[in-house]
Amino acid sequence: MTPLPASSSAVMNSSDTRMEGCLLTGIPGLQHLHIWLSIPFCTMYVAALAGNGILICVILSQPSLHEPMYIFLSMLANTDVLLSTATMPKTLANFWLGSRHISFDGCLTQMFFIHYLFVADSAVLLAMAFDRYVAICYPLQYATILTSTVIRKIAAAIVTRSFIIIFPCIFLLKRLHYCRLNVIGHTFCEHIGIARLSCSDISINIWYGLAVALLSIGLDIILITVSYTHILQAVFHLSSRDARFKALSTCGSHISVILLFYIPALFSAFAYRFGGRHIPRYVHIIMANLYVVIPPMLNPIIYGVRTKPILEGAKQMFSNLVKESN
Secondary structure, three states: OOOOOHHHHHHHHHOOHHHHOEEEOOOOOOHHHHHHHHHHHHHHHHHHHHHHHHHHHHHHHOHHHOOHHHHHHHHHHHHHHHHHHHHHHHHHHHHHHOOOEEOHHHHHHHHHHHHHHHHHHHHHHHHHHHHHHHHHHOHHHHHHHOOHHHHHHHHHHHHHHHHHHHHHHHHHHHOOOOOOOOEEOOOOOOHHHHHOOOOOOOHHHHHHHHHHHHHHHHHHHHHHHHHHHHHHHHHOOOOOHHHHHHHHHHHHHHHHHHHHHHHHHHHHHHHHHHOOOOOOHHHHHHHHHHOOOHHHHHHHHHHHHHOHHHHHHHHHHHHHHHHHHO
């Protein structure tokens, strides 16, 4: 092949390839299995939409569930639905239709919402841990501490904090120079994946991403751990066996949801950064897709089965619907 003239090479290196958009390859090495892989992912996504949709409707329709614990749960269900929807439609379009192309601005938008919703999800879990801490450690002051005004402030803080943390990523990516074919070996756009397409130094992006992980998600995990340590200490000091069982049952649901959310996400993040060549690339991508559909799919099941008021509320809602239809 005849080498390009120096002038042509300089033009290629100086040109900006953002206008050409990006190509999402799907799951590298498993493209021939995309159709088969789409079946479980689509099933989990539909189950997540249906389960969280029902959960939200039950909480909204039953006045008895208009309490802080269930309000935070409805917030978690909303963020779960949005997080899955930010990734799965494009992933399934890639698997089914081979729709790999996405505009650069569309890629940035998807990246923003994925990271924003993940940080918001983590903050909601922290709020739920705080709710249980107050309910079990300070039961007599619960109603005066977690008032409707305080809940609105917590919700506003979650939205604002997530936006402030993630919004700078857009500018950190836009400042970079892109001069290569923008092929992303993934099913969706994420911060470092886009940054690695650049011809510029991405050290700031790497350090900022690490700071976000440690100072927001890491801090949330520490505070959640501290909250549940105090909760468990208080639970085992309860004199009534029934009270201990009820408190442990409620906390068990919360801890299950927390583990479902953080373990796959942390495995994906650390394996991606430190796994190197020891873990195949397709394992990283599959894990990244699983943590945006498995927790949203299982959360309504866990709360529906383990939380009696929600189960009773669902029965009441469906019985009302049957009566109205007749």
